[in-house]
Amino acid sequence: MHQPIDSDTSSFLLLDIARLLRAEFESRVDDAALGITPSEARTLANVARFGPLRQNDLADLTGLGAMSVTSVLDNLEAAGMVRRSVDPKDRRAKLVQVTEKATPLLAKLRAIGNEVRAVTRGDIPADDWQSFRGMLKTARDNHLTAYRNKRTTGAVST
Secondary structure: OOOOOOOOOHHHHHHHHHHHHHHHHHHHHHHHOOOOOHHHHHHHHHHHHHOOEEHHHHHHHHOOOHHHHHHHHHHHHHOOOEEEEEEOOEEEEEEEEEOHHHHHHHHHHHHHHHHHHHHHHOOOOHHHHHHHHHHHHHHHHHHHHHHHHHHHHOOOOO
C-alpha cells in the first residue's frame, strides 16, 4: 500500500501560496480594467524589476515560452510601455526596458500587489511576517546558489 503524499510540506505550501497569489493578482488586474492582460502585467512588472534584460531571460522569469513573451512584448511595445533594443554584448539578442509611459501603470500594479500581499499576510503579526520574509529570501538564495553552481560546474553542490 502506498503512503499518502503530505500536502503540508514546505514545497507544496509554497506552490499553493504562489498559485493563489498569482490567481488573486490576475483577478485584480482583470477587475481593474487597466488595458493590459495579466500576462502583460506580470511581464511589465518583471521588466521594471530586473530590466533592462534580455527577452530570453524575461521568458524564464515569467514562465512564458519564447513565442508568448515575444507576443506580450509586441503588445506592450505598441502601447509604448516597453522599448526593445539590440544588446551591445550580443547583437543577436534584444534588451527590454520599461519606458516613462509605464510609470503610472506600474504604480497601479504596485498597489494591486500590495493588496494581494495584505490578503496573504492577513493577521500575521509584523515581526512574524518579517521573519517569514527573511526565511523565504534565504530559501530563494539557497536555490539560486545551487542553480548557479549547477550551471558552472554541471552538478549541484551538496
